[in-house]
Amino acid sequence: MTITERFDAQQLDRAAEILRIGGLVAFPTETVYGLGANALNLRSIERIFHVKGRPSNNPLIVHVADRNQLESICSTVSPIAEQLAAAFWPGPLTLVLPKQTSVPDLVTAGFSTVAVRVPSHPVARELLLRANVPVAAPSANRSGKPSGTTWQSVLEDLDGCIDGIVCIEEPTDFGLESTVVDVSSTEPTVLRLGAVTIEQLGALFPSTAWQVAPKFQTANSPGRRHPHYRPKARILVVSSAPDQTNRSALNSRSKAFIGLTPPPGGIPFDLVQICSSVEEYARSLYEFFRAADRKLLKEVWCQPVPMHGIGMALMERIARAAENRSDLDGPIQNVL
Numbered sequence: 097m098t099i100t101e102r103f104d105a106q107q108l109d110r111a112a113e114i115l116r117i118g119g120l121v122a123f124p125t126e127t128v129y130g131l132g133a134n135a136l137n138l139r140s141i142e143r144i145f146h147v148k149g150r151p152s153n154n155p156l157i158v159h160v161a162d163r164n165q166l167e168s169i170c171s172t173v174s175p176i177a178e179q180l181a182a183a184f185w186p187g188p189l190t191l192v193l194p195k196q197t198s199v200p201d202l203v204t205a206g207f208s209t210v211a212v213r214v215p216s217h218p219v220a221r222e223l224l225l226r227a228n229v230p231v232a233a234p235s236a237n238r239s240g241k242p243s244g245t246t247w248q249s250v251l252e253d254l255d256g257c258i259d260g261i262v263c264i265e266e267p268t269d270f271g272l273e274s275t276v277v278d279v280s281s282t283e284p285t286v287l288r289l290g291a292v293t294i295e296q297l298g299a300l301f302p303s304t305a306w307q308v309a310p311k312f313q314t315a316n317s318p319g320r321r322h323p324h325y326r327p328k329a330r331i332l333v334v335s336s337a338p339d340q341t342n343r344s345a346l347n348s349r350s351k352a353f354i355g356l357t358p359p360p361g362g363i364p365f366d367l368v369q370i371c372s373s374v375e376e377y378a379r380s381l382y383e384f385f386r387a388a389d390r391k392l393l394k395e396v397w398c399q400p401v402p403m404h405g406i407g408m409a410l411m412e413r414i415a416r417a418a419e420n421r422s423d424l425d426g427p428i429q430n431v432l
């Protein structure tokens with residue numbers, strides 16, 4: 097067992113030193129917490145996969161302090177990649193580009209491309225600057241579970257397995273992961289919806305058809321092959337009150353509700369969060385899933401939101417958390 101050292105934003109020198117010499121340090125970004133390791137150190141990268149229980153065919157995102165470090169990681173940077181970087185970095189956008197040979201195959205799961213991002217969170221930026229190495233950082237959670245958006249949730253999964261964590265009091269700003277855009281070939285493709293929205297991308301490049309990978313199932317989107325964002329509780333997308341026939345069965349199960357307006361009347365919930373905006377809903381979702389699991393609740397009812405802005409990424413995460421529950425009885429009734 098490892099002792100996981102806790103750092104605050106004033107102790108970044110020590111955290112950066114641990115990263116540089118090959119340790120694992122979790123740190124906040126503007127999206128979710130990342131589990132960082134020196135991207136050039138094979139032992140550290142192996143350890144990331146091991147402590148997360150992550151399948152080795154799911155590649156990692158390399159984080160750098162600024163755009164100038166891109167050439168040390170990517171072999172070619174297309175004009176569209178340049179424009180996207182100029183518009184959204186630092187920020188919650190990940191670009192998939194042809195990789196340099198110096199990037200270990202373990203980081204990219206054998207792909208000839210590498211995912212790169214420059215985060216905007218001041219703690220992440222300062223840590224990357226001080227570490228002065230590219231930092232591979234998947235979300236700081238056990239594989240398949242919701243990403244950690246608070247230091248407490250990160251430690252719930254990884255305490256005693258990693259060397260350190262930089263803690264901030266507030267949850268991370270967006271609460272959902274970065275948007276992943278493949279710009280390694282001529283047609284840019286959104287591989288993962290995220291905090292940078294399709295509308296923002298479209299506003300910058302009106303002529304570009306933002307191809308969203310069909311059902312995100314392509315070989316180019318390796319993250320899609322694995323279950324994600326999933327609490328133990330069963331996730332349901334509930335847009336209206338269930339009818340009377342379902343009601344008594346529904347009432348017998350312990351459950352939580354999250355949405356923008358109050359839940360259907362007359363149904364008892366053990367945990368309720370009404371969010372004042374879609375942004376707050378997105379910021380709260382993973383922590384709410386975890387809170388439901390801590391209370392051993394059986395279901396989480398999620399109210400749908402319109403499919404635009406960050407609402408698209410939010411609905412995609414909810415749908416993925418709800419899918420393929422072969423361990424549960426019966427098909428998922430997504431809309432009651």
Ligand code: TXA
Pocket residue numbers: 125127128129130131154155156157188190192204207209210211213233234235236272273274275276287288316317318319320
């Ligand atoms: O917001 C974020 O992106 C957070 C913070 C910590 O930066 N990181 C994150 O990492 O969400 P992770 O490992 O949980 O998700 C990385 C995603 C996965 O879906 C992975 O398949 C995809 O990026 N990815 C990484 N390298 C890729 C590549 N070469 N080609 C296609 N997809 C790639």
Ligand code: MG
Pocket residue numbers: 234235243
């Ligand atoms: Mg993840």
